[in-house]
């Protein structure tokens with residue numbers, strides 16, 4: 092009997108948020124599942140059982156059939172009762188199915204195309220510069236918590252700008268989104284409140300805020316996302332209030348923690364692979380492919396679920412209608428059938444068919460915003476920071492939805508201006 096068959100296959104513990112804190116992503120477990128049981132039944136003592144889908148090809152095929160594999164019944168698996176990763180009770184793109192999903196998505200999708208984003212490129216560049224300037228004040232040799240000083244700020248500032256939120260309220264948005272997505276982590280929990288209460292309190296504050304803004308934009312429309320959505324109609328009717336507020340919440344939350352963690356995880360990858368950092372320094376044209384490799388490497392979204400409408404066979408497994416399928420994006424992005432040397436971080440990887448943004452009907456609406464932010468921030472950092480190293484241990488977020496780094500102390504020296 093081989094060693095592989097003696098050790099039981101990984102089970103539901105691959106979703107345990109506590110393990111993400113201590114060990115990061117369970118890449119060895121995912122690799123074993125891809126090899127030995129890529130559509131793997133995970134029974135659980137507490138909570139619903141699920142199928143772990145770990146191959147690139149399967150996730151692509153499932154995601155491209157939105158009528159057969161639904162989002163609405165359940166988007167996330169709660170990793171453990173009471174840990175606050177229950178589905179957010181909101182009605183938004185991610186838990187809508189066709190044809191409703193398309194109606195809602197098309198209201199603003201034109202604002203997120205690469206062409207439309209050309210218009211905000213300069214502004215994003217300005218924001219990134221401002222963040223780095225204030226983080227690196229003083230110059231010379233310095234230390235900072237990279238997450239708090241840089242990577243956490245850029246995504247929220249950019250989406251706040253796109254929504255039309257005034258500058259003085261960006262901090263508020265930042266506070267609410269941290270609590271909405273990170274409530275399973277005690278650091279982000281409101282004192283004296285449970286994870287669920289923390290999420291609900293943050294959501295209520297955010298709803299109140301955007302309710303006021305909606306009223307204002309109906310009277311005084313401007314060139315921003317809140318104005319478009321406040322005045323949008325579906326079948327001749329304005330969006331119902333709950334759907335409208337949920338839309339804002341999704342936009343604020345979806346781009347925040349994800350891009351933050353691609354930025355922090357990307358910098359960590361460069362620190363751990365100095366030869367790759369040197370390669371980009373020598374050839375800044377590599378920043379673009381490097382951003383794609385950072386997305387593949389960090390894969391900030393750990394999982395989303397799909398629910399089949401009918402019984403279906405996947406890789407020989409009999410999946411029943413209503414079963415839970417958990418799509419593990421970071422596993423797909425290390426699939427050895429798709430990527431050469433998947434466990435190597437290569438800034439010039441080509442081709443790079445990663446699915447960090449998902450694929451198909453629900454392909455990340457903000458993918459080009461995230462790409463722009465990452466490109467801009469890495470271009471600045473690669474050119475300005477030298478002698479980069481970790482200045483202490485990193486701390487990871489307790490979540491099985493978004494793989495996150497909460498704190499990452501770094502030491503660096505600033506390059507003299509040329």
Ligand code: HEM
Pocket residue numbers: 154184185186196246250341342345346347349350353386390391392395420447448449450451452453454455456457458460461
């Ligand atoms: C590195 C950063 C990001 C990553 C890794 C990421 C990842 C994802 C993934 C995996 C999905 C689901 C795709 C699927 O089910 O097929 C998604 C959907 C979505 N993302 Fe992102 N995202 C990022 C940044 C952003 C940004 C910056 C925004 C907004 C400005 C955003 C807004 C959305 C929205 C609205 C959806 C729902 C789309 C739909 O259901 O039609 N994301 N994202």
